[in-house]
Structure formats: structure tokens, C-alpha cells
Amino acid sequence: MIYIPSYIKINLTLRVFVPRDDGYHEISTLFHKLGPIEWLGIRRLNGSNRDDIINSHNIEISGTNIISRAIEFLRSKSVKLPPIECNIWKVLPVGSGIGAGSGNGAALLEWASTIYDLILDPAELAKFGADIPFFLSKTKTALATGVGERLKLLDPLTGIYALLAIPNIKISTAEAYRELDESRKRGEAEIVPVSFAIYEALNLYADLEKKRRIGFLPNDFVAVLRKKSDFYDGFFDLCNSTFNNSLAWGLSGSGSSVFCLFTDKHEAIKAQELVSSKLECDCKTFVLE
Ligand SMILES: C[C@](O)(CO)[C@H](O)COP(=O)(O)OP(=O)(O)OC[C@H]1O[C@@H](n2ccc(N)nc2=O)[C@H](O)[C@@H]1O
Ligand SMILES: Nc1ncnc2c1ncn2[C@@H]1O[C@H](COP(=O)(O)OP(=O)(O)OP(=O)(O)O)[C@@H](O)[C@H]1O
CATH class of the missing domain: 3.30.70.890 (GHMP kinase, C-terminal domain)
Structure with a gap:
């Protein structure tokens, strides 16, 4: 099993504008990455007919795990992912405004894009999760607009x-x-x-x-x-x-x-x-x- 780091974000500033026609709000935010705190254990399984095994321990996740959604997203883009076993020991409570779930999804996407040499389109990723493009960006600090997907990468704030x-x-x-x-x-x-x-x-x-x-x-x-x-x-x-x-x-x-x-x-x-x-x-x- 290999272990991949999963990060969280904090919003150093967050301003919310009027709702759009689809109900979502445009925002302006200063994102800052922290961590890693959680780690994704990943193993590629032998045999093409096997189901993926996604195990989330310690904290219950209701609904489909974002890690499964990330795997499905890659397969929908014709990435030839073998069946995968993925284990995660959850430390961070779900839905706490720190994007811990998105961070887990981004960790899987980052691993796959490195191993399978993928170039993922930020606009596609944003549909999958507004802060996913930031998690996948190379920087620790960024100014984001849109719903959080339009990024201006900034020099990382260090020593904080x-x-x-x-x-x-x-x-x-x-x-x-x-x-x-x-x-x-x-x-x-x-x-x-x-x-x-x-x-x-x-x-x-x-x-x-x-x-x-x-x-x-x-x-x-x-x-x-x-x-x-x-x-x-x-x-x-x-x-x-x-x-x-x-x-x-x-x-x-x-x-x-x-x-x-x-x-x-x-x-x-x-x-x-x-x-x-x-x-x-x-x-x-x-x-x-
Ligand atoms: C508050 C922030 O954490 C700031 O970074 C984000 O805007 C949250 O974005 P997110 O986690 O992608 O939000 P989701 O969990 O996809 O959204 C849940 C619900 O919140 C509302 N929502 C979310 C994001 C947004 N920009 N405008 C919204 O109005 C929508 O009703 C949406 O159905
Ligand atoms: N691996 C996962 N870890 C945490 N939450 C997950 C996971 N998979 C799916 N989810 C779902 O994602 C939602 C919360 O995600 P997350 O923890 O990223 O929210 P958040 O911290 O409030 O993020 P944001 O600041 O973007 O709103 C919950 O509905 C949860 O059930």
C-alpha cells in the first residue's frame, strides 16, 4: 500500500456575492493550504473484474465517498484505472469548512494524474468540487473568484x-x-x-x-x-x-x-x-x- 497526503484549506478571507441563476454564489476568497493531516492508502488490485474497495474508518461518511466519485470521474474521462483499494483513517470532522472531503478527492486525483500522466481541466474539476482546482494547484496560497475555481496563484505564505x-x-x-x-x-x-x-x-x-x-x-x-x-x-x-x-x-x-x-x-x-x-x-x- 502506498500513502498519499491529503490537505485541507482555510479561507483567510471570504466574501460572498449575490446568488447566480443556478443558486450558487460567486465568492472572493484567499485560500491557504494546511497539512497534510489525513493520508490515503492506495493499492492497485489484480484482476480487471473486481470492484473497488473504499474503506473510510473512524468517522462515518454519509452518501458516496468523494474518493469513489473521483475514481468514477477519471474512468468517465477514459482513464484506464484498474480496480483500486483505498483506505483512509478520517481525523477531521465532515463538513467543517476546511474542505477535508475535497482534499481526499484531490489527493486521489493528484496521484492518478501523476501516475497516468493526465492533464485535468480545471473547469471540469470545478464541477466536481469548487475547491478541487486549488487543492491540485502547485501553490499553498491563492486568491480565488468564481465559485472558488478561478485562481490567481500567490507566493506561498510561509512561516505561519x-x-x-x-x-x-x-x-x-x-x-x-x-x-x-x-x-x-x-x-x-x-x-x-x-x-x-x-x-x-x-x-x-x-x-x-x-x-x-x-x-x-x-x-x-x-x-x-x-x-x-x-x-x-x-x-x-x-x-x-x-x-x-x-x-x-x-x-x-x-x-x-x-x-x-x-x-x-x-x-x-x-x-x-x-x-x-x-x-x-x-x-x-x-x-x-
Ligand atoms: C464556503 C466555501 O467553503 C468557501 O470556500 C465554499 O463556497 C463551499 O463550497 P462547496 O464545498 O463546493 O459547496 P457544496 O458542498 O458543493 O455546496 C453545498 C450547497 O451550498 C450552496 N453553495 C455552495 C457554494 C457556493 N459558491 N454557493 C452556494 O450557494 C449551494 O446551495 C450548494 O448546493
Ligand atoms: N472522504 C470524505 N471525507 C469527508 N467528507 C466526505 C468524504 N466523501 C464524501 N464526503 C461528503 O462531503 C461533504 C463534506 O465535505 P467537506 O468535508 O469537504 O466539507 P467542508 O469542509 O464543509 O468543505 P467546504 O469548506 O468546501 O464547504 C459531506 O456531505 C460528506 O458526507
Whole structure:
């Protein structure tokens, strides 16, 4: 069995625009890759008539595993993939705004495109998952528009350690987008212009590159999540008042994950300890680069 690394993403900034005719929203976001955390074990099986074996352990995945969808996608593109056994030990909770599932799918696609010398079309990949083109890109940091598939690759932000906290709070991506639209209809939240969102993201990227302290990073879903749980105010207050050596903090995707960025790994580990002891919430925490 060979093991392939699987990454996650955080949204350092995230602005959401009006819904399109197909119901999807265009976004502007500063993506940043972290990890790997999970690893895909892959083995090619002998015999062409065998079924694929996809085993996901530790955390239950409802519906079709994205790894199976990635395999089907490749076969639909006439890639001659033999039957495959794929094992994964899931560590990251499903649907936490960090694209862990997409990362698993992207890991399989990256392995196949390397072994079978494939050139995968980003537009096709985007239909498969909006953040898949970013996961397959060679960079760690990118500005994305469209639904996240149009990328401007940026020099990777290096020397930054992220404390990632994943509280046990469930909100589906669809529900978060719906609630954001409803709050906007009630006049509770504004939509920033696209040009502002891009300017804002690139300015914040420049600050992070220079390791300037920023504080709270913009994400349009914050107001939606704050209504769901006190955890968010608790976490952001801790970042603001206690983690004096942190650079910036915010919410990833449509939640539930939050992060705080540090230049010193040990500061991040100390902060991890404080989050676990001070916030009354069932929460998984990681320090990742
Ligand atoms: C919030 C982000 O994580 C930011 O990176 C992404 O926009 C989420 O994108 P995603 O994981 O590809 O979202 P999906 O799980 O495919 O979408 C679930 C549902 O969320 C809504 N959705 C999703 C993405 C998007 N740009 N606009 C939407 O309105 C749609 O109702 C969709 O049916
Ligand atoms: N291998 C997998 N790992 C995690 N989720 C998977 C996997 N395969 C399929 N899924 C499904 O994908 C969905 C969640 O995917 P993912 O964890 O990438 O969401 P997310 O972190 O909220 O991502 P985003 O920030 O893009 O919304 C769930 O509906 C889950 O059942």
C-alpha cells in the first residue's frame, strides 16, 4: 500500500456575492493550504473484474465517498484505472469548512494524474468540487473568484502556524448560504463590491507576508455562525485579548472551523492548550503549517 497526503484549506478571507441563476454564489476568497493531516492508502488490485474497495474508518461518511466519485470521474474521462483499494483513517470532522472531503478527492486525483500522466481541466474539476482546482494547484496560497475555481496563484505564505479549532457545531454549507441570503434580505448584512473584496484580500495577504498583526479577518459567514453559538465570540475574544503574539484570526468557509495564525509554533501550541481549557465546547484542535 502506498500513502498519499491529503490537505485541507482555510479561507483567510471570504466574501460572498449575490446568488447566480443556478443558486450558487460567486465568492472572493484567499485560500491557504494546511497539512497534510489525513493520508490515503492506495493499492492497485489484480484482476480487471473486481470492484473497488473504499474503506473510510473512524468517522462515518454519509452518501458516496468523494474518493469513489473521483475514481468514477477519471474512468468517465477514459482513464484506464484498474480496480483500486483505498483506505483512509478520517481525523477531521465532515463538513467543517476546511474542505477535508475535497482534499481526499484531490489527493486521489493528484496521484492518478501523476501516475497516468493526465492533464485535468480545471473547469471540469470545478464541477466536481469548487475547491478541487486549488487543492491540485502547485501553490499553498491563492486568491480565488468564481465559485472558488478561478485562481490567481500567490507566493506561498510561509512561516505561519495555524491553530485550527473545530467545534462540534453542525451547519451545512447550503444552510449557511441560505441564512446569509435571508439576513441580507432583512437588511442585516451588506454585500461588498467585488473589486473591494479583491483589494481587501490582496492587502491582507501583503500584511500576512510581512507578518504584520491584523486581528480579525473578514468572512461574510461570521454573523450567521455567531447566532448559532457563543463559542465564536469566546474564541475571537481569546485571540484578541490573550494571544498577544498572534497575527490574525477568523472563520474558515461557512464554518464551523475557526483559526488563529502565529509566527511561532510554540505560541500556537500554548494557545491550543488555552482554547481547550477555557472554552466550554466539545472541540478538536490542531496546530498546522
Ligand atoms: C464556503 C466555501 O467553503 C468557501 O470556500 C465554499 O463556497 C463551499 O463550497 P462547496 O464545498 O463546493 O459547496 P457544496 O458542498 O458543493 O455546496 C453545498 C450547497 O451550498 C450552496 N453553495 C455552495 C457554494 C457556493 N459558491 N454557493 C452556494 O450557494 C449551494 O446551495 C450548494 O448546493
Ligand atoms: N472522504 C470524505 N471525507 C469527508 N467528507 C466526505 C468524504 N466523501 C464524501 N464526503 C461528503 O462531503 C461533504 C463534506 O465535505 P467537506 O468535508 O469537504 O466539507 P467542508 O469542509 O464543509 O468543505 P467546504 O469548506 O468546501 O464547504 C459531506 O456531505 C460528506 O458526507
